[in-house]
Amino acid sequence: MTNRRMRTGFVGFATLRARPCFSQRVPLHPPLITYASMPNAILAPDDTKPDKQRTHRVFEGSPVADSDPSTDESDRAKRPRLHYSAVPKARINIVRELSVGLIVDADLPFSVFTNPYFEQLVWQLDPQIASQVPWSRQSMSRHLNDVYHAKKSVVEQELSHALTKIHLGFDLWTSPNRYAIMAVTAHFLDRQGCHQMRLLALRRQLGCHSGENLACTLLEVVREWGLEDRVGVVVSDNAATNDACLQNFYPNLDSSMKAADVRARRMRCYGHVLNLVARAFLYGEDYEAFEAESQVLDLLSRQEEELRHWRKKGPVGKLHNIVKFVRSSPQRSELFKRVARENDETQGFQLAFESTAELEVMMDNNTRWNSTYLMISRALVKQNDLRAFLVHPDVEGSLPQEDILSADDWRLLGEVKHILEPFYLQTMRTQGWGRGDGNGRLWEVLTGVEYLLEHLEDWKLFYNDITDDTIRDSIEQVDETAQERPSRTRQRPARFNDCEVDLPSQRPQERVMPEHVSGTYTRPGRPAGVSAVADIGDDHRRYLRLCIMNAWQKLNEYYTKLGDSPLFAASIILHPGLGIRYLEINWATEEQLVWVRDAKTGLSRYIDKWYRPSVLQGSCEASTRGPAPMQSVAPDKPHEASDFRQWVMSRTSRATAAGSELDRYMRLESQETNDPVRWWMAHQGSFPVLSKLALDVFAIPAMATDCERSFSLAKLSLTSQRLSMSSTTLEALQCLKNWTRHGAVKLGSARLGRGDSDGVCDVVNLSSI
Known part of the structure; x- marks a missing residue:
């Protein structure tokens, strides 16, 4: 042969x-x-x-x-x-990167290319490529490591050219393969002034979750990326260990930082605050113990005790039991859909109404923000279907009679939905990336808390007394007051009773409304949704009053903690469309005028301490190029122009640089702008120091939700068949996924990201290489 x-x-x-x-x-x-x-x-x-x-x-x-x-x-x-080989090496490298990109973006195993059908497919398309590219699982793992380190250098270059400081966000997660993982994200403005987010690490957290250990992991990531002198603030949830972590983290970067300086850079995740307030409203002050007990009963399958446990929380707990009853059996779920379809058919044709027959009831989840609100909202939509289902003769098993919701219970759930709705909308508004004037900017945190406090105070005053006569008198009195006051659609919160607030009129003209809708019009001074449930029972009013008080106390607790950092108020002052006038209008009582003064003082001191050195260095360099005016005062004693003269000059430059910038800015009228970042970039020449701080502030995200998103995506990669994956491989996969989807890097000749139209990426023809 x-x-x-x-x-x-x-x-x-x-x-x-x-x-x-x-x-x-x-x-x-x-x-x-x-x-x-x-x-x-x-x-x-x-x-x-x-x-x-x-x-x-x-x-x-x-x-x-x-x-x-x-x-x-x-x-x-x-x-x-x-x-x-007749195949160019450049083409081979592109195919390798594209193969890594497919594994990263589609969460595929490394062995996907050894599948016989894929091998046959590639062989039919191009036998030369099939024979020249190593497709084994080990080869793909090596390719991933090589590509990760190559693209990491690209992201490092992007961070070094950032317009602002690099703000960090971090959070902890337990992976499906039982690793403690810390996600670290970077937030900054690029040279074009666009907000950018990059995942820096999904690092395994070893040892206990003490503040010292967390700080060690965070420092390791920061030093690995070379960001020691560029770290801005850190955004994380409200755990006490995170406070201890930052108290250890920042002094390692700058030994001059004191405890107050660290607190100024400790940004509390707004979404986590909203979630804590909503849980306090629903389950009281002991919500953590309540949820822990519920999980234990569920794991032990002690169903009767778990039903009684949730029933203690009133109509919300009853609804939880009903939804769980419906969803716990495929037969019940199918019967519920059949009942819903029958109800939908009996209603006949309705113009502009979409059928809800195929909608499922939603289960709440203690790890998912706003899940209880969404459960209540869906249950109110499916109220008739739920009632018909619970009395249907074909229902398998039976629900205790104590869990059946009465008419008053359903009315109370409607009130709960109205009260929690602003919290849900605030979460949805601020969980994204900052674009234009809002949607995730830091200035929305303080204004959002003020808005929600006023919202809760409105409801608290409405349910202040639980008798029908008092409520009727209160509504009439509020209506009369509202008719006399032309500037508000709701009654003024208690903290504004002693001050006059000049706000634009927001009340619609009632007399121009058609007669057929005037009866359903919600009059000024009454919280939204109250008119429909004026006959709610006394017990339910007392229940709502207690829930509102719990939520208000929790929100006010974190409202007070916002004062630890001057940057929350500074984000409002430095917003050209709001400015110091916003604080002066909303903080108008004698006590609150002190807050306005503290906000101004805190901002001024922050500038002097952290943004002055660069100005002083520039002024000193400029002074060496020209004559020094003070040297002619006493030329025969040059030794006196050392420490004292430098101290005098430093105080002089402070008065002329940033101090005058802040004063000049505060004297400006409110500016009409939809994007404060663009405004400050256009006015860098007029405010060189203040603009640098403003851009740094507007690069701070309101939440640390990007860490949560990274965990959700990582869970898609760690399927039950890939639990042996190492933490370093998981980090490489998720970092590359984040960088490609945000347009920071491209793999092969394909670029994905938010900038692509319609989500389509341009792919270069490989045959042309």
């Missing part, structure tokens, strides 16, 4: 494949010779084999054996890439 090997392919074809001649860098024969209908091919005599082996160094079982994927895996020898 010669060095050519015959094998039988599909439908009786015998195939002869030529071996390349390494001495002459050309194939010995044409690339592929096929003989049809030749069950017995006639080959050269076997005595030619030694000569061929000596000449071309091709032996039986050589690494250059045929690699057609139809060959048995056991018969096909492993081999490296051939030294001679």
Whole structure:
């Protein structure tokens, strides 16, 4: 036999494949010779084999054996890439990066390319590519590591060119393979003034979750990326260990930082605050103990006790039991849909109404923000279907009579939905990336808390007394007051009773409304949704009053903590459309005027301490190029111009640089702008120091939700069949996914990201390379 090997392919074809001649860098024969209908091919005599082996160094079982994927895996020898190839190396590298991109973006295992169907597919498309690219699981793992480090340098370069400081966000997560993982994200403005977010690490957290250990992991990530002198603030949830973490973290970056300086840079995740307030409203001050007990009862399958446990929380707990009853059995779920379809058919044709028959009831989840609000909202939509289902004779099993919701219970759930709705809307508004004037900017935190406090105070005053006569008198009095006061649609909160607030009129003209809708009009001074449930029972009013008080106390607690950092108030002052006038209007009592003064003082001191050195350095450099005016005062005593003269000059430059900038800015009228970042970039010449601080402030996100998003995406990669994945591999996968989806890097010739139109990426034709 010669060095050519015959094998039988599909439908009786015998195939002869030529071996390349390494001495002459050309194939010995044409690339592929096929003989049809030749069950017995006639080959050269076997005595030619030694000569061929000596000449071309091709032996039986050589690494250059045929690699057609139809060959048995056991018969096909492993081999490296051939030294001679008609495929350019650049094209091979692009294919490798694209293969890594497919694994990263689609959450596929590394062994996906060894699938026989994929091998056949690639072989049919391009046999040369199929034979030249290593597709094994080990090769893909090496490619991932190489690509990760190559693209990491690109992101490092982007961070070094950022317009602002690099603000960090971090959070902890327990992975499906029982690793403690810390996610670290970077937030900044790029040179174009666009808000950017990059995932820096999904690092395994070893040891206990103490503040010292968390700080060590965070420092490791910061030093790995070379950000020691560029770290701004840190956004995280409200756990006490995070406070201890930052008290250890910042002094390691700058030994001059005191405890108050660290608190100024400790940003509390707004979404986490809203979630804590909503849980306090629903479950009281002991909500953590309540949820922990519920989880224990669920794990132990003690259903009766769990039902009683939730029933203690009133109509919300009853609704939880009903939804769980419906969803706990496939038969019940199918019956519920059938009942909903029957109800939908009996209602007949309704113009502009969409059918809700196929909507599922939603289950609350203590780890998902706003899940109870969404459960109540969906239950109110499906109220008739739920009532019909619970009395249907075909229902499997039975729900205790104590869990059946009465008419008053449903009315109370409607009130709960109205009270919690602003919290849900605030979460949805501020959980995204800052664009234009809002949607995740820091200035929305303080204004949002003020808005929600006023919202709760309105409801608190409405449910202050639980008698029908008092409520009726209160509503009439509020209506009269509202008619006399032309500037408000709701009654003024208690903290504004002693001050006059000049706000634009927001009340619609009631007399121009059609008569057929005037009866459903919610009059000024009454919280939204109250008119429909004026006859709610006394017990339910007392229940709502207690819930509102719990929520107000929790929100007020974190409202007070916002004062630890001057940046929350500074974000409002530095917003050209709000400015100091916003604080002066909303903080108008004698006590609150002190808050306005503290906000101004805190901002001024922050600038002096952290943004002055760069100005002083610039002014000192400028002074060396020109005459020093004070040197002519006492030329015979040059030694006096050392410490004292430097101190005087530093105080002089303070008065003329940032101090005057802040004063000039505060004297400006409110500016009409939809994007404060663009405004400050356009006014950098007028406010060189203040604009730098303003841009840094507007790069701070309101929440640390990007860490949560990273955890959700990582869970898609860690399926039940990939739990042996190491934490370093998980980090590389998720970082590349984040960078590609945000447009920071591209893999191969494909670029994904928010900037692409319609989510389509441009792919270069590989054949042109």
